[in-house]
Amino acid sequence: MDIREFLALGEELLAIPSTADRGAELERALEFTLGVVGPGFTVERFVSNGKPSALVYRGARRPQFRVLLNGHLDVVPGTPEQFQPRRDGDRLFARGAQDMKLSALAQAMAFRDAPAEVPVGLQLVTDEEVGGYDGTAFQLAQGVSADFVVIGEYSGLRLVVESKGLLTARVRASGRAAHSAYPWLGDNAVLKLMRAIDGVLAVYPVAAEEVWRTTVNVARVETGGTAVNQVPADATAWLDIRYTAEDGDFAGRTPDEVAAYLTSLCPADVVVEVDRVEPPHHADPEGADVAALQRAARAQGYSGDFLRKHGAADSRFYHQHGIDAVIFGIGGDGQHGPDEYADLTTVEPYYRALVDFLSGVR
Template structure:
């Protein structure tokens, strides 16, 4: 691997502000990686759902059932303009998306380009642009269009450790209704914001804000809003956004339907506050004894990295495969600061990651 040349391409990719609200930039990031991954005899299938483009690349003219799929997302969360000007400081490549997960995506694309045409079994490179906003128009949409495989490697950051478990996710809103009145005559009104606040306090008493890493259910209050426009008016409406992450075997959430989770959330709500569940995605789990999992661990260990397992608190597109009985793991480069002001990729992990992927793909059942 020519690391200097690779980093040049990585910088061009990291300079693309491929956020959900910029469809042209999503296409630009996708096209850049497709050009990088292209080779003679490769087929590129393009997909689009709700304005989010994605692609599937494989050798040959017809799509087979794949033994292995390399999955990567090219979208990023919003950031100030300076984070889309990549900078190298020592062994750290700073930029939005460097850690999550454009550098791993590009490394997957390079390995695919090098090996896909010569392996004795079919593999695919799956590139999506909507993972940060739910993944339903990328990975899930492709699965609904008949894409299938036996084993999936998602290139999310992991420091070359294998992630076999990640939390499930519930997105929900709490909607409060009250009665408007002049604020000087509070007894004539019913403040929706205060009812919402008490409901949130009840919810967070059950699920306290985590102050250190803990493998338990967490609730993030992402937004509180009201259409009220006057300081001297009692608000009649208010709403809060909740992002809930839960591990397997949580008795209140795991395996529950949206209706059952709605009823659970309602138990924390004041009269006049109604929970509305938007999406429920299950936790993700892969069989740690599967030969491919052991083979991937062995390949990372041969590069000097620990062979233990990791658990991810965030959800990833592996949950869509898990729902279909397909084992998926997360395996990516090192770094830190994803979604933050100092996000960076550790460039010392790029070459070992490339080597480990190659070794694994050349003998996926080793271990």
Template sequence: MDLLAKAAELIAVPSTADRPEELARALELVLDTVGPGFTVERFVSRGKPSALVGPPGPRPVFRILLNAHLDVVPADAYEARFDGDRLYGRGAQDMKIAALVMADVFRELAPTLPYPLGLQLVTDEEVGGHDGTAHQIDAGVSADFVVIGEQSALRVVTDSKGLCQVRLRATGTAAHAAYPWLGDNALVTMVGAVQALLRRYPVPAVEKWATTVNVSRIETANQAVNQVPADATAWLDIRFPPEDTDFNGRTPHEIVAYLRSVTGVAAEIDSLGPPHHADPDGGDVARLRAAARRAGFSGDLLRKHGAADGRFYHARGVDAVIFGPGGDGQHGPHEYADLTTVTPYRNALVWYLTAVAASRE
């Protein structure tokens, strides 16, 4: 119940990318859960705070690193609501409860384990992760294995899609709307460009391990209804599996050229991250799956369509998996955490970390 009360308090913090003071407040709330007796390293990159908690003394290469993000996407309201076995609120499932569970498990076990356990708390995963996890890795933070507490209903995610966030740009010629033949409508050009890309990557009717394109925004500087727009920009979020070699393994320059060949308009990349993979037959994955089964869950392997910070570790040759509690509705108005999974999730983490210690004896 103490953890749920803390979760409600944390969910009430509007820790979005445009509120640096609230990102810092969320970080301090979780660090307060950890308590004293540990080394806390603080990082800041482009206004995004993060922290690394470890055993007293110089920073080690962690045997296991628990990773959690405390930022959320914007919402109309930031408040927690309990309804039976569900806790509703922005960030309830993604991933504030998991962050508190990880902090609590770290506090309890880190002083007793025969290996260095770390807790990595970041506040920018929802906007790319470059100023949190990636920034800390660039500063020398490393581990043998990383567990990221994103939602998974106690399944173990060893594969995630890559991420490519793109802006398409079309230019035209302004004219009076009564004489459209005198102009060149950039919005019409952009609509055609987006449709061409969606023909190449149609939205699946059901879940499918394939490249997807989400059209997040189409905009123009034009403000007059009686004017032909001379510019248009489309914001796209593209997720791709490793099998799609038009994106995977390509440089930004190559991807820009490819998108131009498909759409006929200029493109620029805002963010690019490769797919993530961890060895499904590795010892840590096996122990984590066994812990999930002991907690009453399947421990199945899972592939995720969303990107996570594990891709930064994968790029450095470090296996990282997603392993978190259950829930649904992430990034939506009805997001909730399944409270029946919280205690099993905590138990599974404890059993897994203990099993790692036993494997060293």
């Protein structure tokens, strides 16, 4: 890897505001990265709900991949300044620097430079930040498969073999409208909703520090009322819940079962609707491919330690298909925040670890 070339390409990629609402920019980020891979490969293109993705491999026919490198090129929204990359020593600041354009770019180069006989594919998607259903999940539904998957989300060259499950729910409270000067004539739905939220958070209190347990985030609260001088007749709260595999109240449960459980934590007349329940991700830490990737990281001077992630990633889709997937990426900090940056000292070791790992795959 020529690090100067990589940084020049990386800054160009980071300057593309490839957010979910900019379809043309998603396409531009995808085409840019495919251009880095270069000619001589088969490129399969997919589109689902306007979100483009690609699958790159050698040969005329898509194989059952021995290893698949997965990277996403979409980012969460940011200020215009965040799409103007800037360096400060070994840090490169920009939206997507850590999560995960630079890892995806390094994956593209490692794929390009891997020995030709290695049965590896490169999967580039543009919808991970909004769920991954039109990228990785869609490609899996079209028959794409692999024995082992390396997802380039940031990890500082450690291996994420376990991630929390994800579910989203809406808590709805109903009341009776009235003039706010005469509250005894109404039934305030917001107050009822607040009691419901308190009931849920009593079981799942807001974490004050990192802890491996189920967490609940109250993401949004809305009411249909528009007048300040009116008792609201309805109110809704959106919950984002991340749960561990050990939490039997969520793990292995259907949406209806989860809705019934959450309803039991709320006052009467409050309705809970569960939109989706996605299982935790797990990869076998004793697997041969995991061990080989760990050795490759250690050969670059990194621990290759195992990590557990609180957030969900596209690895969950592979887990649902019985395919081991690990998260393995560069380092950095500030994901989704105003000061997101990539640790540039991890880029070359990451690339070399990938090439070393792929060179040993048979």
